[in-house]
Amino acid sequence: MPPTSIEIGLLEIARRIVLAALGGTATLVGGVLVERAIFQAQLATATQQLVSAYQSAHQIELADERLTMSANMAAATGEQRWIDRYQATLPVIDEAIQKASELAPPAIAERFNAETRVSNSRLVELERAAIDSVRSGDTQGARNILDGALYLYHKQILSDGTGKFFDGMIAAVRRDFSIVESRALAAIAAGIALVIVGAVVFWRRLSAALERFEGAYREAEKKIKNLAMTDVLTGLANRLSLRESLQAALRRAGQDQTKVAVLMIDLDRFKPLNDRHGHLVGDRILKTVAQRMAKIVRNGAFRGRYGGDQFLAVVEYSTDEESPHRVGQRLVEALSEHMTIDGLTVQIGASVGCAVYPTDAKSDEELIRKADMALYRAKQEARGTVRSYDSNMDTDLASRVQLEVELKRAIRTSAIVPYFQPLVDLSSRRLRGFEVLCRWNHPARGLIPPSEFIPLAETSGLIDSLTMALLQKACLKARSLPSNLSIAINVAPQQIQDEWLAEKILAVLTKTGFAPERLNVELTESAFVSDMDSAKRVITSLKKLGIKVALDDFGTGYSSLCYLSELPFDEIKIDRFFVKTLHDRPESAKIIAAIIGLGKSLGVPTIAEGVETERDAEVLREMGCTCAQGYLYSEPVPAADLLALVRQLSSEQGLRAAG
Secondary structure, three states, rough: OOOOHHHHHHHHHHHHHHHHHHHHHHHHHHHHHHHHHHHHHHHHHHHHHHHHHHHHHHHHHHHHHHHHHHHHHHHHHHHHHHHHHHHHHHHHHHHHHHHHHHHHHHHHHHHHHHHHHHHHHHHHHHHHHHHHHHHOHHHHHHHHHHOOOOHHHHHHHOOOOOOHHHHHHHHHHHHHHHHHHHHHHHHHHHHHHOOOOOOHHHHHHHHHHHHHHHHHHHHHHHHHHHHEEEEOOOOOEEEHHHHHHHHHHHHHHHOOOOEEEEEEEEEOOOHHHHHHHHHHHHHHHHHHHHHHHHOOOOOOOOEEEEOEEEEEEEEOOOOOOOOOHHHHHHHHHHHHHHHHOEEEEOEEEEEEEEEEEEEOOOHEEEEEHHHHHHHHHHHHHEEEEEEEEOHHHHHHHHHHHEEEEEHHHHHHHHEEEEEEEEEEOOOOEEEEEEEEEEEEEEEEEEEEOHHHHHHHHHHHOOHHHHHHHHHHHHHHHHOOOOOOOOEEEOOOHHHHHHHHHHHHHHHHHHHHHHHHHHHHEEEEEHHOOOOHHHHHHHHHHHHHHHOOEEEEOOOOOOOOOOHHHHHOOOEEEEEEHHHHOOOOOOHHHHHHHHHHHHHHHHHHOOEOOOOOOOHHHHHHHHHHOOEEOOOOOOOEEEEEHHHHHHHHHHHHHHHHHHO
16 A cells, blocks of 8 residues: 555655754764864863973072072172073073963063063062172172062062963963863754754763763863872872872861871982082982881871972871871981982981971961971971970071071171180291181170081071181281181081082182182081091192191091091091090090090091190190190280281290290
């Protein structure tokens, strides 16, 4: 039976419905595939943008630090090579800023240029002005520019602008993904409207596509968040992530009546290694630190990189009060073990400060601050230890900060002055020279002993400025002394790690016109413990200039014959403790005799410190000691009394010779 017109009509309608359903399905499937491809492309582009933005921000910060270091070194030494290095680095930061501007959307680029580029230009103007001052011989003027508030202000603006640029890039990527999601939902909604009459299978396919799309979006969002919360170099949590995790730990501790300990870890001897071997080795060291921390800080704890060479670990516990200290001690031990980086064996160390919630602080910010104070105490008293916070640290810190400000001002205004104590030949009683000591007569606190402000200068980074300023004043005064008289000055252990130490001293000698052959540099044994190779290089550089080098306080620290065999010392100084107990403690007499005998066998003169009586001098002379220093001959005198003291000692020597 042939089909009727109704059947034909129905078949046509069915055909149209099927075609419409197939077309709608094809449209839906095609739309989903297109959106998927667009999303993948957006994801790849966004990831590349974030990586490029991070690299540009890091390059800006690195180039800025190199410019600052070059300008400061030029101001400190007056050497052309630092000016050349500064000029060579300028195009690098310009290129990095330009690249960042090109990466960013117009609004972010405009704000970035208005802040970062302007501040960088202003910094370059200031640094060039400082370099011009160096070229004209006005290094103090250069220092004033580089230490000035305007320079520091623009440094901060540059740093903040770079951080805002990266944060803005993350926000822009998130906005782009939001737009992609909105468009995708609109397209899918249109497809649903076209195929609403279709079979349930189409709807299920559409739902599946939506779920896949949303899952991919959540995965991308998770990756972006992970990028923002993770330290790229070490893979540990970054500062932001640490703060969020710590806040969550404090909430749990408040609910469960448990405790949370924050351990602030600072690496010892990392900076000299990073400077000497380069940032690639430094980065490998930091990665190794992260790996070792992961083995120590595991159950009930988390850890992260707080910034630079500082790390932070958080330990949650309930009753075991020694748990945080044990974790800290294990970290110190693990991080003090030797590391092998591409065949290079290095050794760092770590100091740890600890603060506990709720006994020490109630908030995350205060807890971190107090852990940092405890860390400072650990580094001040004995590196490689764990220190817990106590309330006295607040008072000590405030006093230290104030004293540090005053010390910096005292160095700048020449309030710290040299005193001179004579060195006398024991056999002939002839004056050989003077040791340069420093005194600080504080306007409010009176005479502050060196034992208080020298350690402060060492820990605050002021020791180099203090030493060079003191040396310059001493050289200017000692120029008027007879040419056969020398001066000796102490150099701190930190300074022996400075490969430019010899050049800095030479710059002072050249400026003052003082002969290098009349200068003795005294180094304590602790300066060689961490890095014998650096010590050897610096000592060799000093001796090539004609400067003599003495080993100070021998016998009290890490006394080792390898120092005397490896390092070319010109003199050995016997610590005053052994001289003071020479007559009452047989061991002291034996140690002095051994040091003198060792000096003779090596052909190195010995100098005894703390000689206060004729009896001391006579015994030391009979033992074969070469030279003496102490109150028997004179207490340290100011520069104004130096010439009178020379005449007095010369007169006494003449009278003894005549007698």
